[in-house]
Amino acid sequence: MADLATPRAADPTSPAVAVAFSGGLDSTALLHAVARAATAHRVVALHVHHGLMPAADSWRKHCETQAHALGAEFVSTRLSGCPSPGESVEAWARLGRHGALHDMAVAAGADLLLLAHHRRDQAETFLLQAMRGAGTAGMSAMPRSQWRDGVRWVRPWLDHPRDRILAYAEHHGLRWIDDPSNDDPRYARNRLRASLWPAFKANEAGLAQAARWAQEAEALAQEVAAGDLERLVQGARLDLVALHALSPARKSNALRAWLRPQMAISSQLVQRLLEEWRPGAVQAWDAPGGRLHAWRDGLYWASGAEVPQASARLDLSRPGFHRQPDWGGGWSVEPVGEGGVPASVLAQLTQRVRGPGDQFQRGVGTVPRSLKKAYQELDVPPWRRDGPVLADADGRVVAVAGLGMDARAFAARDEPCWSLRWLEDSALPQSEGEGVVDA
CATH class of the missing domain: 1.20.59 (Chorismate Mutase Domain, subunit A)
Known part of the structure; x- marks a missing residue:
């Protein structure tokens, strides 16, 4: 059992080692093994209270007692809300659990999170994904190690059969929780265990190996795709x-x-x-x-954001980026020497959808065109022609998303002016939010 008691994934440089701790057999054995092995590091047991079972409160108390008895810190989070109608309880719980574990690990100062999944878990996941018609990504099942938003999720016992974990727990006299929901036939994994697993149990190692082959195939597919997309995407x-x-x-x-x-x-x-x-x-x-x-x-x-139909008053007289979340973008306002709109005009604007009589003049001395013609001349894609129109206090067009500023709204020579530029959310750099002006 020595190899079980010394997880190879423990990172001695981490300020803390976190363990996902449900209180069941597998996570109890893992927490015990990590607490014994990581004597020079803080061990933090992370417990997620799903709020789905009547006994969940008592399970949390049990986990806290066990963690402290092993010399580990204990942190718990209770999930809020509940599955929406038609939503899988398993999927809802898994998504909430993953988010809670990540947040607790970060708060505890741990960038290493250990999970107690074992070989049977891996084989079952492979079978479930195969029966759903999954490709290599799905049949890759669970990765042994994966970085997610600054936290490394590691499953050190993924190659170990569950019998060895049970023997380890019994040898050390550990106490764990038996969750009755593990026998509930409403859940796909439980149905597999009850009806199909007895026939596949002897092939557990082979199924887990198949998941590893799928992981290699998926990694290769991603490498090929990355090379192809370098040539295909601009x-x-x-x-x-x-x-x-x-x-x-x-x-x-x-x-x-x-x-x-x-x-x-x-x-x-x-x-x-x-x-x-x-x-x-x-x-x-x-x-x-x-x-x-x-x-x-x-x-x-x-x-797929719907285009707002109601008009809104805007004050864009201050420089910066004025986000318009309902429109999926915002207006960037910057001072310019010429070819801009007077600040006095920007203080009283109306943002609205395009109207049937709207026209746009691209440059001084050019002929105003209908918005349809203007979009066509500038090769604006059809699905980007529903952006907002800005009009001044007298209803005259000042700027149009995708086209720019209307030349008829330009400031007089030597008059201070500002440029207006529409930016879609998808085109914004990651740091754009730092200069956002509330509009």
Whole structure:
């Protein structure tokens, strides 16, 4: 049992080592082993109270008593809210638990978080994902080590069978909680354990090995996708012609990698995009959180925020970035020598949707055009033509998102003036929020 009692992942440079501690057999054994091994470091037991079981309060007290008996610090968080109608209780609890564990670890000064998942957990996860039709990312199951927002999540016992953990706990006379929800057939993992696991138990090691192969395959797929996307992506545009020149497998792989940071991907959406796109066509597909647009043989993502219909009064007379959250962007205001709008005009603006009679003049001496014509002349994509219009106190157009300032609103020569520029949220640098002006 010596290898169980000395987790190889312990980082001696960490100011603290955190252990996810539910009070069950596995986490009790892990906390005991870590407390014995990490004598030179603080050990912090992190407990999440889900609020789902009547006995949860007594479990928390048990965990606190056990942690202190082992010389570990104890921190607990109770999840707020409850699953929404139709939402999986398992998914809700897992998401809340992960967030709580991360926040508690950071607050405790620990950048290493140990979890007690073992080989059977890994094999079960692989089976569940396979039965759901998951790809290599899903069948990779649980990683042994992973950084998440500054905290390293490590599963030091992922290769160990549960029988060894049970023997370790019994040898040291440990006491743990038996959660009755582990036998509740409403949960997919419990149904698998009751109905299918007896037939697969003898193949536990093979299933866990299959998960490791899936992890390698997924890592390779990500490397290939990264190389392909370097050639396929320019700014917010994915080159659809070049994408379709790839082999079917690389084409699907690259598209998934491009979509992944923006939405929850479904195989049906990927298939539709690959099958339905036609060169030169203007197309759109609904997607989680927004829409995907094909335009001039490029694919673009646009968030699904609804365009506000009500007008609003704005004072943009101060320099800085004036965020307009309902519109998915904001106005950047900066002083300029010429070709800007007088500050007196910026103090009394109305922000509204485009009207049927609106016109825009690009430069001094040019002919005013309808907004439709102006957007076409500047090659503004169709889905970016619904941004806000700014009008002065007399209703005259001052600036239009995607087009810029109307030349008719420019200040007179030698009059102090300011530039107005619309920036979408997706185009903002990470530090943009530092100069935000409340508008």
